[in-house]
Amino acid sequence: MQEIRLTPTSYIVLGLLEFAGESSPYALKQLVAGSVGYFWTLQHAQLYTEPERLASAGYVSETREETGRRRRLYTITDRGRAALEEWRNEPTGDLAELREPAVLKLFFGADPKRLAIAQVAANRARLAEYQAIRDSMPAEMPPGPRQALEIGIRVERAAIDFWEELAD
Amino acid sequence: MQEIRLTPTSYIVLGLLEFAGESSPYALKQLVAGSVGYFWTLQHAQLYTEPERLASAGYVSETREETGRRRRLYTITDRGRAALEEWRNEPTGDLAELREPAVLKLFFGADPKRLAIAQVAANRARLAEYQAIRDSMPAEMPPGPRQALEIGIRVERAAIDFWEELAD
DNA sequence: CCTATCATGTAATCCGTTACATGATTAT
């Protein structure tokens, strides 16, 4: 049994396995794309390596299909559930950094107008996506995803305001 | 002469070297802390390895102090200046992802109230820092840093609004 | 003087990205 460090990627995998039950890496890929993916994407390769890593430390268990492609299938274990629960219950004061490429350029003297035009377009497109997702969310969905979406929308709006003003 | 890929880290180093002239890694560390650091921090070790990497591809040149500690000193070259300029002139439609740890927890079902309390506090503290930096910025400063700060402030406000509402 | 803290750097590890590959399905 290995000791591993749990990263955000780990919790995404654990969270999805808890929600969806036994899943293959490819199924996880689909799940990410349709959920957390709107604010936290993962490379598909990570959805093969990360469950493997989690399995090596007992947070998930692995079986293989007997027939056909013999896909690997992962299930969250009690240990995994406990780790997820602990993480979830620990409120964090951590803050992500902005790390916006366009802001870096702005900082180092890029032409604000040209930048702003591209950024307004990109942010508007993303805002539209978010709103589309929100409007198509089934009502019986748990509240977390909707709330996460909501802060995304707020931040997008703030960004659009900023870049629009900058363009003048 | 190596071929290397230029990352955001590379442009931060190049941008600071252009601004400040010949600098040691430690001086770069101080520069980052007092400038871009408010929205994009770097590990101090990167300020030793990254200039090295840039030197291997001719974007910066390296000398050493003759006396005392024999620190390494880096200067941006014409090639470096050109790369920086090209990057700066290329408007980007790239958007950073939110990747906020607290939002991930929210997404996966953490208690919104408890999370919100911690997040409001953290975001308020950061907002205060931003405002302090802004208010102490010398007037003759180039506009980029001030504008970058401004979007940071907007985003913080949006986040605070969101978490405050969530706490009710 | 002694001890924190600042200054300066190197080395190892590891996660995440990129590249490579090939087996199934679907569409035309």
Added chain:
DNA sequence: ATAATCATGTAACGGATTACATGATAGG
């Protein structure tokens, strides 16, 4: 049938973080 795309994985690489270390300087 054949091409295109989806599904499924492995391997290599590299940048970023973490850990380790030691020399200078300042405060008590």
